[in-house]
Amino acid sequence: MQTIPDILCYLNGEYTSLKHAKVSVLDRGFIFGDGVYEVVPVYGRKLFRFDEHLERLARSLGKVRIENPLDRAGWLERCRKLVAAQAADDQLVYLQVTRGVALRDHVMPADVEPTVFMMATSLKPATPEQRHHGVACVTARDFRWEHADIKSTSLLGNVLARQMSADRGAAETVMFRNGFLTEASSSNVWVVHEGAVLGPPKSEHVLEGIRYELIRELCEEEGIAYNLRPIPEAEVLAADELMLSSATKEVLPVTTLDGDPVGHGALRGKPGPVYARLHEAYQRAKGLQSI
Ligand code: PDD
Numbered sequence: 001m002q003t004i005p006d007i008l009c010y011l012n013g014e015y016t017s018l019k020h021a022k023v024s025v026l027d028r029g030f031i032f033g034d035g036v037y038e039v040v041p042v043y044g045r046k047l048f049r050f051d052e053h054l055e056r057l058a059r060s061l062g063k064v065r066i067e068n069p070l071d072r073a074g075w076l077e078r079c080r081k082l083v084a085a086q087a088a089d090d091q092l093v094y095l096q097v098t099r100g101v102a103l104r105d106h107v108m109p110a111d112v113e114p115t116v117f118m119m120a121t122s123l124k125p126a127t128p129e130q131r132h133h134g135v136a137c138v139t140a141r142d143f144r145w146e147h148a149d150i151k152s153t154s155l156l157g158n159v160l161a162r163q164m165s166a167d168r169g170a171a172e173t174v175m176f177r178n179g180f181l182t183e184a185s186s187s188n189v190w191v192v193h194e195g196a197v198l199g200p201p202k203s204e205h206v207l208e209g210i211r212y213e214l215i216r217e218l219c220e221e222e223g224i225a226y227n228l229r230p231i232p233e234a235e236v237l238a239a240d241e242l243m244l245s246s247a248t249k250e251v252l253p254v255t256t257l258d259g260d261p262v263g264h265g266a267l268r269g270k271p272g273p274v275y276a277r278l279h280e281a282y283q284r285a286k287g288l289q290s291i
Contacts (some may be wrong), residue, residue: 134255
């Protein structure tokens, strides 16, 4: 068994040790994966794009019909308390809301209190090696359900997809639905084509990462064209550059796909110039957009 660190977490109104925090076996998060979550990066002890994460949480809660248990001030106060209790300056706040505890029945129970769980852990950034050489990805058919837009804790499809890449020593699994790019198991995917950044359109097949809007803003700052449109698999395989984005990866270059080098000419199999500019712009944004 892994050792659970003795750090502060928040569970249903109480701050307690992660080692000792317990929920009921009848929690619908445990029984059905009936809950939603967020992962908020923290830089220099400040929450990055906090309001965007809270807005997405509210959207996810609305889609699964769980009432938001806290207001903005309540979420912020709890996040800050957990961040203050950690030694690291750069962290990740994980927060999860499940429908609560009830006797097992698929029907949503009335009058149950949602379970709220939160923890802050130190951020494990991409390694200098990954930034310098890029990462390997594999491809797969997107076999997940049709509500990938909900940031749900029901992540078995994503877990199975991620393991396909882990089994092959790769960093992510890039998925296609009906021949079009959706996303990776826990990241969004970006294609660079003739200097423009392309992403799949927002839909129920893709989680709208907080970095969707951030990358649009960074492209605007950098004078890079940004376009969301359906991207056929062939375009991904022929990309000039490929990138992943997520709270933990920020933007990260993909340099091999199913073992084949990404890109063309001298940059084949190497991180490209659009990645380098977005990565730098991202570092500047951290200081400006954290509260
Ligand atoms: N994953 N798509 C999926 C399926 C994800 O799980 C994530 C994030 C993203 C990127 O979203 P954002 O830019 O808001 O982090 C896209 C988080 C980090 C996780 O589950 O740990």
